[in-house]
Amino acid sequence: MLQLSIIVPTYCEAENLTVLIPRVNRVLTEAELDAEIIVVDDDSPDETIQVCEKLAENCPLRLITRKNERGLSTAVIAGLNAASGGILLVMDADLSHPPEKIPELVSALNQRQADFVIGSRYVEGGTTDQSWGWFRKWNSRVATWLSRPFTSARDPLAGFFAIKRQTYLKAHQILNPVGYKIGLELIVKCRCRNVVEIPIEFTDRVAGSSKLSFKEQLRYLKHLKRLFDFKYQxxxxxxxxxxxxxxxxxxxxxxxxxxxxxxxxxxxxxxxxxxxxxxxxxxxxxxxxxxxxxxxxxxxxxxxxxxxxxxxxxxxxxxxxxxxxxxxxxxxxxxxxxxxxxxxxxxxxxxxxxxxxxxxxxxxxxxxxxxxxxxxxxx
The missing domain is CATH 1.10.3130 (serine acetyltransferase, domain 1)
Structure with a gap:
């Protein structure tokens, strides 16, 4: 079994992948991590397929193209289900998550008896991009506050996290996330009690456009309702x-x-x-x-x-x-x-x-x- 599987959900992220995947591969090589990189793409109309084929010549990269389904959370689940690593790590493709932190997340999961490790913006040492306006900061904080009935983690909505394969398998058949917050879904459904947060510097995407919208915010509220029903019945x-x-x-x-x-x-x-x-x-x-x-x-x-x-x-x-x-x-x-x-x-x-x-x-x-x-x- 591989040591690590890295899942990267994408839609129209070809330009970012040309930068991200070589960085990830360099980190894996330097840390001597036996790993695979799985890109799960929702049939993007850009050059994602061609870019991944080229990158796969020098990186342990595998592309999964979904033709009939859309959504970040379900893309992550598809990648997790296809992964063969003992540790499953998820990160965004937009370069907002620093690949250089991957070894630290893996080490924390192995050494701290953690159930779940988050690359966190909101613990001491973590930062967000300086370009964030007050509304974006307020929106993020409110969304985090709404997750308090489920976890005490400071940044449970982060898209940069790691979980052990055996922990994931405990609940993978009952996952039904809505929207983007798959990390919170895993914390609740996999009953992760010891959540460790590693500080990261979160930066805004380099290319492409954000997928967050008012519709996604409404879907987040629907997701919270589902988790509320699941946890408190x-x-x-x-x-x-x-x-x-x-x-x-x-x-x-x-x-x-x-x-x-x-x-x-x-x-x-x-x-x-x-x-x-x-x-x-x-x-x-x-x-x-x-x-x-x-x-x-x-x-x-x-x-x-x-x-x-x-x-x-x-x-x-x-x-x-x-x-x-x-x-x-x-x-x-x-x-x-x-x-x-x-x-x-x-x-x-x-x-x-x-x-x-x-x-x-x-x-x-x-x-x-x-x-x-x-x-x-x-x-």
């Missing part, structure tokens, strides 16, 4: 369920205020409840329990209405029992009602999670089974 689902329930209160009140001017109160109240219940269903179907949105719409909707009715019954029963059976709550009817709301919401959530929007297998069970199967295969 029912806690994550319940948090989203509760927040959507809160929005339903505002929808209910707004509809009631609007309809009360046009029709008698009982009908207005009923229509307001139905409207808020329907919007909550759509939001839960497409956000909280999005894994089940491919199932029959009408069946799910009717089941959801039934779960809401069940939750309302438990809400009422709890409120009545507390207020009539305990002297403490007799004078605190609002507190009893609040507890009733929590109980009703809890029953509603359980019915939604395991009946209305059920899975064939719980996510944790599926993930564990896939991981165990792969571990047995590699032992």
């Amino acid at each position: 029912n806690y994550a689902y319940f948090t989203q369920f509760a927040l959507i329930g809160l929005t339903g209160v505002f929808v209910n009140l707004q509809m009631l205020a609007l309809l009360s001017n046009w029709m008698i109160s009982p009908i207005a109240v009923a229509l307001a409840i139905w409207t808020s219940m329907s919007t909550n269903f759509l939001l839960n179907r497409n956000i909280t329990f999005s894994y089940a949105r491919h199932k029959p719409f009408l069946k799910q909707y009717l089941s959801y209405c039934g779960s809401c009715l069940t939750g309302a019954v438990f809400n009422w029963l709890t409120t009545m029992v507390l207020s009539r059976s305990f002297q403490f709550f007799e004078k605190r009817i609002l507190l009893a009602a609040f507890i009733g709301i929590l109980v009703g919401m809890g029953f509603n959530f359980l019915l939604c999670r395991y009946l209305v929007f059920s899975k064939h297998k719980p996510e944790a069970e599926t993930d564990t089974a896939a991981t165990d199967k792969e571990l047995r295969r590699t032992e």
